[in-house]
Amino acid sequence: MILATQNSPDWKTIAQQLVAVVGKNGVVQRREELITYECDGLTSYRTRPALVVLPRTTEEVVEIVKFCDRHSLFWVARGAGTGLSGGALPVENCVLIVTALMNKILKVDLENQQVVVQPGVINNWVTQAVSGAGFYYAPDPSSQIICSIGGNVAENSGGVHCLKYGVTTNHVLGLKIVTPDGSTVDLGGEISEIPGYDLTGLFVGSEGTLGIATEITLKILKTPESICVLLADFNTVEEAGAAVSGIISAGIIPAGMEMMDKLSINAVEDVVATGCYPRDAEAILLVELDGLAVEVATNKTKVAEICRENGARSITTANDLETRMKLWKGRKAAFAAMGKRSPDYYVQDGVIPRTKLPGVLQEIANLGEKYGYFVANVFHAGDGNLHPLILYDNSIPGALEQVEELGGEILKLCVKVGGSISGEHGIGADKRCYMPQMFTETDLETMQWINEAFNPKGLANPGKIFPSPRTCGESAKVNLPEKFPDVEVF
Amino acid sequence: MILATQNSPDWKTIAQQLVAVVGKNGVVQRREELITYECDGLTSYRTRPALVVLPRTTEEVVEIVKFCDRHSLFWVARGAGTGLSGGALPVENCVLIVTALMNKILKVDLENQQVVVQPGVINNWVTQAVSGAGFYYAPDPSSQIICSIGGNVAENSGGVHCLKYGVTTNHVLGLKIVTPDGSTVDLGGEISEIPGYDLTGLFVGSEGTLGIATEITLKILKTPESICVLLADFNTVEEAGAAVSGIISAGIIPAGMEMMDKLSINAVEDVVATGCYPRDAEAILLVELDGLAVEVATNKTKVAEICRENGARSITTANDLETRMKLWKGRKAAFAAMGKRSPDYYVQDGVIPRTKLPGVLQEIANLGEKYGYFVANVFHAGDGNLHPLILYDNSIPGALEQVEELGGEILKLCVKVGGSISGEHGIGADKRCYMPQMFTETDLETMQWINEAFNPKGLANPGKIFPSPRTCGESAKVNLPEKFPDVEVF
Incomplete structure (x- = not known):
């Protein structure tokens, strides 16, 4: 069947064929409806996909990916679209596979402390599903009430509590994925000790370039017996920084430890008026401790001491949920508050x-x-x-x-100074031009081996992670891969 | 230069050329000296390597691997040779690269809690190097006083304390590796948050099939304030098992939790006579708790309670080092004690x-x-x-x-029952025939993609991890890869 060359495919026919896979309501092709999908949380770059398809099952994803493979169509997977590095940015003439309808919690296994979800399940739903039984899901990106687990897996998302508990990769036991050739592969499993290459770890954080996860087995943790939040304010950023180092050096690993500077403090107070972030402080530190009640009490005393030794002007502590939420309120509203500034x-x-x-x-x-x-x-x-x-x-x-x-x-x-170009937002389209700052050409080539092994035609999420010779300013806009796949007439 | 075909290479000339790289003392070729290297800890299968080469630096490893690549020679990396799955089992006509002389601790960075070592460094040396400053290296295979970090990385080794702290992969921040084509690649780094594919995690546990690690950056942890060991004995294995489940369900994560059955208990008492393992018990449980003193004290009470509720006949606890060692002594001697039985x-x-x-x-x-x-x-x-x-x-x-x-x-x-064919010893040559029990053909093919990407000629550690069509009994003996590399005349 000859539809068109890839550069000007016959999208009407393609849409019909995809409707046959996912039904009429699973395909979005009207121009005005596609606007929503032009970008993810990195709104400064936009590319409209040719069409959006919303599968509900692994089998439907297989059909869609095989279709794209057969006809050499670029495809990009998208979760809730809250990513901040353009990891789900479409390219021209691509099929955008949106996992929003794959939103089922498939299994809750409290005895083995795990939950199996579809990729479109919202991060926060996992905790909601198990909190009644005294469990929670640890990785907590600020967008946790709207971001999806599939996107978290793609970007290996972090969050406030990842200091103690690790990022997404530390909480994914197993994955069912569909590789770019349309094969279904099970990675990892229901226990931690799986022999052979750690493909689960490889897939988490691969930003949609190695395939699409359709089932995700997550570890859940027991809700801690006690939680306490300390808020300390300082006259200088140096003092707050020294307190952070002091706490870690003392062998204390807080569940979270966040800092805000004066500009953030005042922006937040302007908007949410917490009343507890002193406007004249150069920095505040929020330290959350969790564990046994005796452990939290002991560490609370130590943390307060260390803060005082490093010049803290005042320290507020909160044990009950309501007061804790009050102390966190400003931090949680910080990004939004900037929008008012x-x-x-x-x-x-x-x-x-x-x-x-x-x-x-x-x-x-x-x-x-x-x-x-x-x-x-x-x-x-x-x-x-x-x-x-x-x-x-x-x-x-x-x-x-x-x-x-x-x-x-x-x-x-x-x-x-020995750091990294991304902590938790990923490289996506936005930062690929900075990759050579961190990696030698050989290091990047070695990563490309993996990409070529999984994604030999380069159809899955093109233009992400790997730098092209183009300059940085252009990188997010011009995001077709260097190695353009052979155009196939179909 | 024509030396020979690969099937009967001129090993005398090869040895001369490798002597030029590592010096005369770095090459072992006398038949009687090679016997040592015929097997690792899995002694039931033996193959003599053609020669052994002992590099001291990354540069020497590069030269050796490039030499093997150029001349299509199989090569196998070996650490201390304590592995239990034949991961370092030589194949006929191979160069065995032994890391014993790469035994330097290159950097101790207490402030950032990390240590950089060469692969031949013995596991226990890492803790010895930092214990004075209040730190330790968590993964502790039973062979920790003789096994090497390079081997631990290859097999993703576990140990008693991996219940709470995770296996080797959770403690490796970065790696310098030499890939089978002789390239030097840096994976990971000195911080946890490294973007791009997680090649560090992929390499750990790859059993020498993707290259050889020449520098390893390890995380070290703060020595806990308090440690306590509980020994509980039971009339039935079921009761001991129920106590284990009860402890985990209570949200307690012991540093280690070990069980021994009656046969083991009596074998151990025959040999080391601890005097504290009751010979008439059907099972004993050893539970090690660590953390803050208050936390350990609280959990100790809880664990003892749970053991009693599940039928423990008696409970002994130990806080000081000497008594703790006494309780652990039998467990540590268990394997050796079997040799007497x-x-x-x-x-x-x-x-x-x-x-x-x-x-x-x-x-x-x-x-x-x-x-x-x-x-x-x-x-x-x-x-x-x-x-x-x-x-x-x-x-x-x-x-x-x-x-x-x-x-x-x-x-x-x-x-x-939903488990795995290996917890911490790896697949090596021994268990590859069981891989199809756990993985579908597609799952295994996906792993092979990685092997082909890194090891396209199949020269690095042939005959490991992946099953061949041969039956299980033969697998460890006949360990040439299915895809024999092209024989090159050199």
């Missing part, structure tokens, strides 16, 4: 060795001054995962480009 | 979901009876990692074959 903001995601915190924050402030933008800092201090928020106005011509350049300078700084 | 023993390594313990132990006893062999059980009860020890006499013709068949039946049983 500035027409637009750009969130960067980089990592530095924790010990380099104070120096790096100063250098980020210097860079902001040089470029003429305010940079607010709200971040996972315990593991050195920075989230500088650059405030700007996208209606000013050239502003975005400048902000991106500044963001890039911040990443280079992270790498220079 | 029986001329030979065969250690199996399988995993079952923890909840299936009592039933599976009964079925193992039944299988032992059917085959006419005693099977002792000493194992990591907390994570369901069984180590049945089959007692036999290798001088009786056919005994080994029967014992292997019995071992195979035990593995099939593990898979049947």
